[in-house]
Amino acid sequence: MVRLLGFDVHVRTGFVVFLALIVFLYQDAFGVWLAAGIAVFTLLHEFGHAIAARRAGASAEISLDFLAGYTSFRESPGRPISPGMRAVISAAGPAVHIGTSMLVLVAMGVNPLSIDSVGQTDATAAIWWAGPAIGAINLIPVLPLDGGHIVLTGVEKLTGDRALRIMTIASIALTGAFAVFMFSTGRPGFAIFIAFLLISQFQILQSAGSRTGRRAAPGRAVNAEAQAWQTGHPGILEPGQRISPWFEAHRALTQGDQGGAMGVMLADLRSPAPKNWLPPSAANPNQLRAVVDVLPTDLPHANAYSSRVMAEVLLAIGDVQRAGAYAAAAYGDHRQWPLAMVVARASAAMGDDDNAVRWLGAATESAGPESAAVVGQVMDRAPELIRVRTRPEFASLRDRVA
Incomplete structure (x- = not known):
């Protein structure tokens, strides 16, 4: 830089x-x-x-x-x-x-x-x-080009949350028509450029479609992160907010730079400095899995926030055993309830309900009064804890954070 x-x-x-x-x-x-x-x-x-x-x-x-x-x-x-x-x-x-x-x-x-x-x-x-x-x-008025973003601001006024999907479909149609024209006239010289546009547009469409009807929060910062994963171009961030290292790693992978992707992630996990980025909730599982796949097995956990996000991503993409082991190791350093909760959910997903109950106890003990309500919501809603919620120990732990 x-x-x-x-x-x-x-x-x-x-x-x-x-x-x-x-x-x-x-x-x-x-x-x-x-x-x-x-x-x-x-x-x-x-x-x-x-x-x-x-x-x-x-x-x-x-x-x-x-x-x-x-x-x-x-x-x-x-x-x-x-x-x-x-x-x-x-x-x-x-x-x-x-x-x-x-x-x-x-x-x-x-x-x-x-x-x-x-x-x-x-x-x-x-x-x-x-x-x-x-x-x-x-x-040219197609996404992800600047002309497309200029038109998108107008479409947003008319169609609101549907603007990105509408604009992306129109962009695919225009790009496809241009491709047909160029090849039919014997001028395929723009093939790489056209392919780049179409690939980007279909990625945007897939992301936009998967989030239809979902509301972003807390506002513009999340929308900016979502736009980054959808279009490859970050939107407007809140003061002090940064695009996540997960998106930076994703961008590096789209350019074939696996070393760069791994470097971004490891640097973030190794830095104890406070973080000012949002979790990659706007990314789809395939995008997250691609980032995880370039990382080494032994991951650093010097930063509590980055470690928590890593553990939750591992759990979300189905890498349950690794999520539990990583969260347990990170909890040894940071003693934060989200890490303990990941271990509990991972244990329950692997059928070890006794260990899940123990880690739920650690989560409730680590949570302060300001986090109690959130802990209770996770305990009530996490799909991995369905069986555990029938155990009498669960009711006692749930009362602790009621």
Whole structure:
């Protein structure tokens, strides 16, 4: 990570690999200029988003990944960002991208509006493709492009919670029609770009469909995390809130960077510093399983919050034995009731009701008065505890937190 113009900028391994791939595929001066142009204009593009967000009173951070960059925003207290301003922030990236690249072309002595002029040299041709061309493509009104996010803000006003699903279906239809047109006219050169769009759109649709009718809480921060898992682009976060390391690891995996995904997760689990991210409740089990699968068997548990989330994820994806063992080890360090509750639920799921009762006792003893009601709700609702709830010891423990 580096800090530029007051923003944290995360340069992922996938971004470097993408630039190297361009140079390798072309193996000429055009490829070198194209890679350099994409690197510079992508960064300027994200600065456009970030600066617009800062002008709106939000803080922002930038990440550069394979085939894409994205910027996440955090509102300042008392200064909510309106849908119209979100559209302005989305438009600011392509505007800066196109505007600066056209100025560069003019400075190079060519007319950026003339194909013949920009094709005079490898350098000018590459700058034109990396600048005005890619900037304009970003304004196409389909998700997950900026143009799609601009249109989405308007669709939200008309359709409310259904906006993302409606916009995604429309994006798939438009992208599919464009794909048919390009291949029918013998121009398959955009195949990789089209495939990237369609894969992203179907992932968004699947996520949006799985959450139909579900209400996000506590508000914009959860919605931002949900949008991140749905679209790959974080939305607006609450002040001080960050996108979870689970999403960062997921992003790394989508770019083929397993080492990066593992590094993000292990760094978080090893850091005792307080956390300011939400659990990955918006992710589907397959996304969570993919992250868990790249992690080593022996996981750190230096941070109570991160350990709790890890244990609950392991339980949610069905890795019951590992969830119980990990939560028990973490409880030895942190003595927090959610960890004890995971051990109790895992034990019950494996048929060890006696151990489940013992760990429910540990959970009720560890819970303070402010947590008692939540502990009681988990005891009443956890599906793994169905048999345990018939035992007389359970009733005694339940009364303890009543």
